[in-house]
Amino acid sequence: MTVEIIIVLGLVASAVILFATERLPVDLTALVLMATMLLSGIITPQEAVSGFSNPATITVGAMFVLSAGLFKTGAVNLLGTIMTRLGAVSFWLVLAVMMLTVGVLSAFINNTAAVAIFLPIALGVARDTGTAAGRLLMPLSFASMFGGVCTLIGTSTNILVSSIAGRHGLEPFGMFEMTGLGLIFFGAGSAYMFLIGVRLIPARKGEEDLRKLFGIGDYLTEIILEPEARSVGKVLAESPLLRDLSIRSVEVFRNGRLIEEPGDRIVLQAGDHLKVRCDLENFHKLKDRRGISLRHETGRKAGEDAVLVEAVVARGSTLDGRSLRQARFRSRYGLSALAVRHRGQVMRDDLDTMPLRAGDVLLFEVEENHLDQLWEDKTFVLVSQVGLPVFRKSRMATAVTIVAAVVAAAATGIVPIVAGAIVGCILMVLTRCLTREEAYGAINWQVIFLLGGVITLGTALEKSGAAMLLAGYLVETVGNLGPVALVSAFYLATSLFTEMMSNNATAAMLAPIAIATAESYGVDSRPLLMAIAFAASASFMTPVGYQTNTLIYGPGQFRYADFLRVGTPLNILFWVLATIFIPRFWPF
Structure with missing residues (x-):
């Protein structure tokens, strides 16, 4: 085993760990691996950037x-x-x-x-x-x-x-x-x-309804009592605010400090900040109530044409793994989140500092004329029925014809x-x-840079001889059971890796090994490549194995175990079908 093979295999192991844990964004991981191979001399500068000119990268874009x-x-x-x-x-x-x-x-x-x-x-x-x-x-x-x-x-x-x-x-x-x-x-x-x-x-x-499904039937907002408010001078527990509106709970802040006393002992004053939990109907009543100003964390009132919007945090976006404050959400969009569903739980406190994950659902209020801008953004996917962009329906036939x-x-x-x-x-x-x-x-x-980086990893596997070494090991072990067993092994390996890491990264690493294995065994490589292609696009066991699973994770109120329960039998079913039918459609 040469030094180059040892380095490449070490990089492959590192890639699996980094892609699976996502300690770094997957596209950044791919670029770091590419740079490491370039600096070590395993690949040339031309080979390093070849992934970006690869037909696959251009076609996907x-x-x-x-x-x-x-x-x-x-x-x-x-x-x-x-x-x-x-x-x-x-x-x-x-x-x-x-x-x-x-x-x-x-x-x-x-x-x-x-x-x-x-x-x-x-x-x-x-x-x-x-x-x-x-x-x-x-x-x-x-x-x-x-x-x-x-x-x-x-x-x-x-x-x-x-x-x-x-x-x-x-x-x-x-x-x-x-x-x-x-x-x-x-x-x-x-x-x-x-x-x-x-x-x-x-x-x-x-x-009972969709709003409560998202946790927005009871969300947190902040109001300021102005001097003309009817509740000023009244005991909190008996104030018109609680008597007239259905408010779940109230926290009173005065001079920036929380008043930790029972509601029947707090006398409300002008300028008090109140954090209240209420449903959507009462939220709108608060906005229109005399003497009450709705204060978002941006420090400005919501406009009359503002609408409530729900959005799923997209995988790999600027919010994935970061807090709203770290991502400078308010300065970027000029609005603040009202609530978030985090890992199946509705968390409404410390929204600015709570790390978010792909699949979390944010609730915020936005002016209608800014909805198109949010829809265009790749930070999240809007799932609310409101604010769908205006379509160019007159060109619908043209677009369909082109595709x-x-x-x-x-x-x-x-x-x-x-x-x-x-x-x-x-x-x-x-x-x-x-x-x-x-x-x-x-x-x-992110996908483009991921492809550009991982394609070079496949190049390094081939050039160093690591792919041939791994292929020889497979032929000596699984190959003794026949070529169908190799199809089954490649499908299973790809399926398991895809549940843990990027499907593109998995395919880029295993495809060169499959080709080398077929050459060593003396059979056509197409069945093995098909096993990789099908398995890498069929990830059902985890919410992070495929981007569409991540997208539905928050809105569906799923737990990790739900995907294991439903997806594991489906993965096994497809593995058996692939083992049976791939050699029939693509004979060796």
Whole structure:
């Protein structure tokens, strides 16, 4: 074993730990690994930056833009209107149609975007039908993964593995080459969710309506008593404030200090600051009450056209792992959070200093004319029904035609997928389906830098000989059981790694090893690459294994164990199906 192999294997081990624990953002981890390999001389400067010019990286970036074009013209949201109507008919009907619709959409656009669009729709249906939101949201997330494995462009992982195959002189994946097995996964996964999975999802409604589902039926706000307030000079327990309004609890601050006395002994004074908990209806009454000023932490009153907005913290955003104060949330947006649902609990105290995690749900008030700006931001995903942006419906047909043409051109081999996707992005802007600013903003740069970094890790595995060393070990152990056992082993390994770390990082590390293993065993590498592609896009056991799971984690009031309970049998089912059918679709 050479020094280079030892260094690369050490970096791989470090990568697994860092990606799994996310002590650093995943994109930063990838860049640190790339820089380390560059400084150690394992890769050249040209090889270090080759990941950013890789067709997979460019294609994935282009697909973000094409997905945004469909969204901005209202093509995706139109389907949501139909879902809302079906919800009044039957829960099972809307579940079936929603899973089918999201699955089909996810085969051609970014599945995170598809889930983000349907998330508020699912919450509205849950409210109208009296169903626990989680029983719609988890099938929604899983269906997006079912659909994502049906085409080459369904997930960024499929594109990445296909690009790695092409770089090794192998034939890249066809647009619909994965569709046969993908449909089997889709059918089996949907049947499992209908017959078993939905029944395993806890019915955590807790409250009667959607607002209470989010914890906003009883949230915290701060008011200031002005001299003309009717409650000034009155004992808190008998004040008009408590008598006229349904307020859950009150904390009185005077001169910056909390008055720790019973309510029947506190005489309210002008200038007192009161922290009160109340529902949405009484919140609006407070705003209009004479002698009461609503003070947000920004120090300014909310405008008359302000609306209440719920938002999920996005994975890898500036708020993920940081507090509102650390992220300078108030100075950036000019507003403050009213409440947050944190790991299934509603936490309303010390919001500014509490570290937030992906999947946490924030509640804040925002002026209506700023809603579009918030919708564009990648810090969080708005899930409230209010404030949906205005769509360019007149260009809906144009956007759909462009995406269809890109898919058709790639499927028929007229142009490579990367070329078609780039042309499609240009047409989206030229036809005004998107503005240039929206096109740039649609790209998830974290994914781009992650791909740019981890692709070089695969290069280092090959160049150092580490991939061949690991391949030889696999051939000597699992290979004795036959090539089908290798397919099963690669699928299982990819599935387990993906539950702990980035699916793209997992694929970038294992794909070169799969190719080397196939060469050592003397068989076609395509079955092994397909095992990696399918497994890396089917993560059901944890809320962090796939971005759509993270997106629904907070709104669905899920716990970590919920994904283990529902997702583990599904992972096992797909592992068995992959072991049986991959050698049939792609013979050795």
